Amino acid sequence: MRNITEIVINISRILLIALWGYTASMKLGNMERNLDSMHKQFFPAYVGDILAYLIPILALITVVFLFYRTKVGLWLSIGLLASFIAFIITAFADLFPGQTCACAGIFPTLGYVFHLGFNIIMLGVAVTGLILYNKQIRGEAENRYQSRQHKLFYEQHD
Secondary structure, three states: OHHHHHHHHHHHHHHHHHHHHHHHHHHHHHHHHHHHHHOOOOOOHHHHHHHHHHHHHHHHHHHHHHHOOHHHHHHHHHHHHHHHHHHHHHOOOOOOOOOOOOOOOOOOOOHHHHHHHHHHHHHHHHHHHHHHHHHHHHHHOOOOOHHHHHHHHHHHOO
């Protein structure tokens, strides 16, 4: 069970590292397009300027944490994906005029519904990774009676 848990955690990390690495490289690599896309959104231009740099920087920070501090990286991924999902729902509901897709260019020709579905799937990947990571850290991913917590409990009270 532990090996399967580790494999799933590592697959989720790899998928998220690929997502955030690609997102950062696409946005930083074509900053003119990124700024233009941000300026077409419903928020003021100065907010677009800040987000145009902040999003790829946060994506790179998330990649670093996914490599070295998995739990923090998974939480950052969940936060970023949840905010993107909220943005897509806002755009899909047409609550504000003048929105265009500000995606990283992974699926540039596909609409909001596809982007929403993709982000929900990636959110599921991040949440699954976090749940399994927490179980692994607490020892619940192993046999209940062989877990670290139970061994410590029995050793202290023998």
